[in-house]
Amino acid sequence: SQQGEEDPQALSIQEGENATMNCSYKTSINNLQWYRQNSGRGLVHLILIRSNEREKHSGRLRVTLDTSKKSSSLLITASRAADTASYFCATEKGGTYKYIFGTGTRLKVLA
Amino acid sequence: NAGVTQTPKFQVLKTGQSMTLQCAQDMNHEYMSWYRQDPGMGLRLIHYSVGAGITDQGEVPNGYNVSRSTTEDFPLRLLSAAPSQTSVYFCASSYQGDGYTFGSGTRLTVV
Numbered sequence: 001s002q003q004g005e006e007d008p009q010a011l012s013i014q015e016g017e018n019a020t021m022n023c024s025y026k027t028s029i030n031n032l033q034w035y036r037q038n039s040g041r042g043l044v045h046l047i048l049i050r051s052n053e054r055e056k057h058s059g060r061l062r063v064t065l066d067t068s069k070k071s072s073s074l075l076i077t078a079s080r081a082a083d084t085a086s087y088f089c090a091t092e093k094g095g096t097y098k099y100i101f102g103t104g105t106r107l108k109v110l111a
Numbered sequence: 112n113a114g115v116t117q118t119p120k121f122q123v124l125k126t127g128q129s130m131t132l133q134c135a136q137d138m139n140h141e142y143m144s145w146y147r148q149d150p151g152m153g154l155r156l157i158h159y160s161v162g163a164g165i166t167d168q169g170e171v172p173n174g175y176n177v178s179r180s181t182t183e184d185f186p187l188r189l190l191s192a193a194p195s196q197t198s199v200y201f202c203a204s205s206y207q208g209d210g211y212t213f214g215s216g217t218r219l220t221v222v
Contacts, residue, residue: 033210042201042213088153092208097161098169099144099208103153
């Protein structure tokens with residue numbers, strides 16, 4: 001079974017709006033990472049948040065982590081058409097060095 | 112160019128054939144992993160390595176072998192190809208798990 005599950009599975013918004021996607025996981029983690037995948041391409045690392053951090057920013061990205069609820073959220077502010085992609089969270093499964101990905105959120109930003 | 116190089120980019124195999132997917136990185140990363148991506152399934156971990164001479168199984172290891180004789184290379188061998196192994200395969204590397212760099216993928220079709 002997947003370690004991480006993203007929600008929603010698909011999201012369609014207008015350019016300029018904010019996009020929020022969530023990730024839930026099952027076991028204790030050292031860190032949680034978010035990746036973007038443009039259609040047909042490899043994944044690109046966006047941001048990493050460690051288990052002792054609650055919030056992190058990188059440009060238009062804001063990530064939060066709630067270890068008590070085993071969940072994380074990725075907020076993309078002022079979205080652009082170029083943000084259209086699939087977004088995945090990844091977690092290390094219980095100190096095993098296995099990085100497990102969720103099923104992803106497909107984001108479509110309409111111009 | 113620094114990064115993760117996967118070859119070939121496309122491959123068609125007949126059922127029962129064997130082949131090796133190549134993966135090389137020039138960033139001196141200790142961690143390397145192989146994932147497969149199927150529609151609607153996200154990425155699933157096949158095998159991973161935390162250093163030369165050290166490999167371990169991921170979520171879906173059956174039908175695949177790996178070895179890690181050098182830090183740079185992490186080949187994935189399909190022992191006897193089956194149609195269920197039709198997928199896109201991604202290799203990724205990381206410095207101690209802090210954000211993976213992905214290759215561009217190998218699209219494999221087994222007929």
